Amino acid sequence: MTSSNYNPVTKEIIGELQRICGEAFVYAGDEKKLDKYSRDKVPEQYGHMPEVVVLPKTAGEISGILKLANREIIPVTPRAAGSGLSGGAVPIYGGILLSVERMDEIIEIDDQNLMAVVEPGVITNKLDEKLRDYGLFFAGYPMSEEFCFIGGNVAENAGGGRAVKYGVTGQYIQGLEIVTPTGDIIQLGGKRIKDVTGYNMVQLMVGSEGTLGIYTRIIIKLLPRPTHRQAVLVLFADAETAIAVVPKIMTAGGMVPTSIEFMDGFTFNLAARRFDEDFPYDKIGAALLFEVDGMQSSVVSQDAATIRKICRNGGAIAEYRASTEEEIERFWKIRKRIPWELLRYTPHQSIEDIVVPIASIPAALSGLQKIGRKYGVAVPVLGHAGDGNLHAVPLKLPDDSVEHWEAILPALLKDIYAMTSEMGGTISGEHGIGHKRRDYMSLVMSETHIDLLRKIKQALDPKHILNPGKIFIY
Ligand SMILES: Cc1cc2nc3c(=O)[nH]c(=O)nc-3n(C[C@H](O)[C@H](O)[C@H](O)COP(=O)(O)OP(=O)(O)OC[C@H]3O[C@@H](n4cnc5c(N)ncnc54)[C@H](O)[C@@H]3O)c2cc1C
Incomplete structure (x- = not known):
């Protein structure tokens, strides 16, 4: 897929979007307003301007937008808080940027079933604060919890500071209401702990980086809050x-x-x-x-x-x-x-997210320094030592040129990912693939495996409308 596979967003289409969402919630033609939606927290070189930004309030509106996009062959990129570190929310082929920022309601705290029902635009920390009053907590805890949204956490299967003991976001997602790429609204899972009724579609949606459906409601399992x-x-x-x-x-x-x-x-x-x-x-x-x-x-x-x-x-x-x-x-x-x-x-850096078996951490740390020396860059490392998730951050050195840094970056990343793969690790533990790491998937996944992913995408999104160009190429 390239941008040439898609049609431009015309005046008529903007008019239709305004009828669906309301005029105030469709931004077009104002560079300043659109600019904010052209990147997440990856460096600028991975950014791309949307043609139009829509801020729907309901699943019904999102369904209308996706049906329109399928009819007109226009890409739709979902966006939560835009704190992602893999370019997942970047509209790389232009088209419609769909922000869930207005869908920010905590619908229910059900302390009888230990479940919360929330909209995708709820700030993660806001839910955590509210749960304090009930003596409950949501174990998901990305370090960005003060500004990221729950919807983004589910789409990236966010990990973070508590994963050693409590695991990652996906372990707490019991149900989802989603709008499918073709615009149908469906309910997956629910307030139940056990469910082997058909394929586990909830967990297929978790970590799907906005490529298989747009979450409009999320049912979260809660735990008693440690005192x-x-x-x-x-x-x-x-x-x-x-x-x-x-x-x-x-x-x-x-x-x-x-x-x-x-x-x-x-x-x-x-x-x-x-x-x-x-x-x-x-x-x-x-x-x-x-x-x-x-x-x-x-x-x-x-x-x-x-x-x-x-x-x-x-x-x-x-x-x-x-x-x-x-x-x-x-x-x-x-x-x-x-x-x-x-x-x-320095802004010239690349926050990496490799994950290796914990016994391989020492070898990974020395391997990273060796790669840094090979390319003449610094590679400081921080991370979640309890689960082998290392955030290596290659940095341009002060006396190096930007041209040199940009020229070596692809080969440097390839070396890091190849080393990780040899250790039985993988290229992302919690930040996702997006389009930043998309071209390196074959280092950690066989072509047959990637092809299976393509078939799932094809079955759900036959016209490749939803967040195209992310995770893998099709
Ligand atoms: C300082 C800092 C610290 C961080 N620490 C951590 C950490 O500890 N652990 C961690 O895991 N991550 C961390 N991150 C990365 C980032 O915050 C997470 O990936 C977070 O989950 C992204 O949430 P978001 O709301 O910003 O999503 P966005 O960046 O807006 O979107 C992320 C993905 O979700 C998709 N998406 C958004 N909304 C929906 C929806 N409703 N339905 C379907 N798909 C949707 C988008 O298309 C995109 O692919 C950190 C980032 C920063 C800047």
Whole structure:
């Protein structure tokens, strides 16, 4: 598919869109308004302007838009908050950008069935805040939770800080109302924990990056909210020593912490200095941030003490415990600040999302440094050490040229992905493929496997209307 397979959005089509959504909710011809919708959080080179932006409010309106798009052969790209890191919400062939930002209602908190029903435009943190009043929580926790939407989390099957203990978003999605690519409205799953009635269409939709259907309602399984949390921040002289303690926490320590976040010395120091934190910066080669939670204060305290002991015996240079909400957030602020500090360092960067078997993390870390040296770039790494998901962030060095950086980037990424594949890993653990990683799929997937994906897409979206050009080429 290329843009030449699609028809342009004409004045008549804009008129029809206005009749469907209301004039105020269709943006066309205003570059400034459209620009915001031309990219997500991937660098500008992956961006593309939409021809028109629509802000529907109901599933019925979305159905009307998709039927029109099928009739006129115009691509439709769904967008939630636009915080994605793979270009998934970028309208690469122009056409209609469909934003769900007005569909932002928490429809129901059902504390009898431990389920929430929400629209896709609800900010993830807003749901979490509301659930506090009920003593419940949604275990999905991307680091972008203060601004990303639940719809985007489902479409990317977002992971994040709590995945070690609680798993990823998809494990909590019990039902979806979707508008199919051809414009039908259907209900999948529901408020039930068990369901083997036909193919598991809910989980096919989870992580489908807006290519198989548009979610208009999401049913989420909730958990009792842990009443106690503690965090432990541990500093190490080098990454190898830090990573070596991770499996010991689970085996010798006999626990699964909520979070085990890894930051190399470069990324940790960059963010911590920003907050004027007093750490022995000269000695830090790596840091681990642990969180433990539970219903019993004594158990949580014991787990935090065990982590400190294992880290101390494992060669840590310093550990700090946080037991109040304020102290815990102080540590998380450092971790969450890193992507923004890396952006301040240079906009010429590529946030990667590889995932390897946890025992391969040390080999992956040294492999990444070797690749960095080969191309003359820095490759700082942070990530979710408990699940092998590493955010390597190749960066242009200050004295390197932008031309050189842009020229080497495709080969550099290919080397990183090939190394990951050789280790039994894959190229995205939580950020998705979008169009940023689309051309590298064959490094981790056989042609037969990709062909199966194509057949599923073809069956649901015969005219390739919904988010074309994402995940794989057809
Ligand atoms: C600072 C920062 C930290 C981050 N930390 C994490 C993290 O810890 N874990 C993690 O997993 N990700 C993280 N991300 C990436 C990003 O926030 C997630 O991928 C998030 O789930 C995207 O949500 P969004 O609302 O921004 O979606 P968007 O970027 O708008 O869209 C993402 C995809 O969803 C599709 N889509 C949107 N709405 C719908 C819908 N209603 N129906 C069907 N498809 C739809 C789009 O077409 C697109 O393919 C981070 C990003 C930033 C900038």
